[in-house]
Structures are given as structure tokens and as C-alpha cells.
Amino acid sequence: MHRAVFLDRDGVINKALMVDGKPYPPRNLDELEIMPGVDQAILQLRDLGYFCIVVTNQPDVARGKTSLEAVESINQFLIERLAIHEIISCYHDDHENCDCRKPKPGSFIMAALKYNIDLSKSFMVGDRWRDIAAGQNAGCRTFFIDYQYNEKQPTNPTYRASSLPDAVKIILNECL
Template sequence: MRRAVFLDRDGVINRAIVRDGKPHPPSSLAELEILPGVYEALQKLHDANYLLIVVTNQPDVSRGAVKREDVELMNAFLASQLPIDGFKTCYHDSSDGCSCRKPLPGALLEAAQEHNIDLSKSFMVGDRWRDVEAGAAAGCKTFFINYRYAEQKPDAPDFIVSSLLEVKKIILGEF
């Protein structure tokens, strides 16, 4: 079985747009900015034989604020620039009741089945409580990148860090 690092998109790979202390996804490719250190961190994890799977909630599609094509364009751009092995994108809103929307673990479980991933030897990296809960529910170790947003914090992440570079150092034992 394989090991994976599951990654939230906005706030982990690319800069989230913070308004009133809360993070929001970019609405277009023009607003998309890959965070510093992300390429290096992902390349090192990929070189260490971790699958890199982006697991992202994009409810603005369901809400009519963003077109699905625009989200897919941003994902395709990230895939062209970074060593990402796959994307699991939930386009639903909370009221839709799907199992793929974090904090539920459906997207991680589906990716694990598709890619023969051992979740107990895998990690979930996110910047919001939903990411940490989904990772824990799937049986992964969890990382919380703490940007001190004005919102609910996760209950018990395994690690609290300040960047994806720090995540890479912990996973690969680079101290």
C-alpha cells in the first residue's frame, strides 16, 4: 500500500484571500498565487514516494458565486506547476449532505481506495478545522497550518505548524 499527503488547496498550496479574518478561495486564475516554499515542499515529499492528493471544498460553485470551469482551470494550473498526483474537489455546500465535503472523510476514503493508500501511514494538511476533522476521521495524522483566522479552531491536530515547508520537515524528519 502507498502513503499519501492529502492537502487542502486554499491556504495550503495557494494563498487564501482573507476578508474580515476569514479565508476565501480565489475566484479566478488571475487571483491564484502559489504560496512560497510550496513547490520545494511538494517536490521533496513526492521524491520520498508520497502520493500528493489535493482535497478541496469549493462550495462557491454550488452557491453560484464561481463557475466549476474556473475551479477546474485553477486546479489544472496547479497540477501543471506542482508535483500533484490528483485532485478530489467537492463542489457542494453544507446543506447538500454529501460525504465528500470536509469535515466528512468521503473524499479521502475515495482517494485511498482508488490509489491503494494506507491511511494510517498518511497525512492530512489543512488550514481550517474541517481539514483536520476529515483527516482524523479517515485515520490520517493531521497538520493544522495556523494562520489565526477569526473562526473555529480544530480540536486536536497532531501537529500545529506555520507552513507547508514545516510540514515537509516533520514528515521527512529534517530537523
């Protein structure tokens, strides 16, 4: 079986847009800014044999705040620029109660089946409580990147890191 590092998109791969202490996704390619060192960090993970899979909630599509085409153009840009295997997006809002919306583990389970991934040997890197809870619900070890958002905080992440490159350093030093 394979190992994976699941990555949240906004706040881990690219900068989130901040409004009143809360993070929001870029609405288009003009607002997209890839975080420093992310490209090299993903290459390091791939070199270590990890699948790199982005798992992202994009409820603004269901809320009518952005278009499916805008989100998919951002995702396509990231796939073309970074060594990620796949981006799995959930376009639902909470009230739809789908299995793919974090904190539920449906997207992780789908990826595990597709790529023959052992979730217990995998990681989730995220910047919000939903990311950490989803990783925990899937049986992964978790990395919380704490930007001090003005929102609910996660419960008991396995590790804390300042960025994806920092999380990769911890994986290299403690987890192999």
C-alpha cells in the first residue's frame, strides 16, 4: 500500500484572503498566490514516495459566491504548476450533509481506494479545524498550520507546523 500527504488548498498550497480575521479562497487566478516553498516541499514528498493529494472544501460554489469554472481554473493552474497527483474538491455546503465535505473523511476514503493508500501511514496538512478533524476521521496523522484565525480551533492535531515546508521537515526528521 502507498502513503499520502493530503493537503488543504487555501492556506496551505496558496495564500488565503483574509477578511476580519477569517480566511477565504481566491475568487480567480488573479488573486491566487502560491505559498513560498510549496513547490519544493511537494517535490520532496514525492521523492519520499508519498502521493500528494489536495482535498479542499469550496462551498462558495454552492453559495453562489464563485463559479465552478473559476474554482476549476485555479485547480488546473495548481496541477500544472505543482507536482500534486490530484485535487479533490467538495462544492457542497454544510446543509447538504455530503460525505466529501471536511470534516467528514469521504474524500480521503475515495483517494485511498483509487490509489491504494494506507491512511494510517498518511498525513493531512491543514490550516483549519475541519482539515484536522477530517484527517483524524480518516485515520491520518495531522499537521495544523496555525495562522491564528478568528474561528474554532482544532482538537489535538498530531503536529503543529508554521507552513507546508516546515511540515515536510518534521516528516523528514521524525516520521520516516
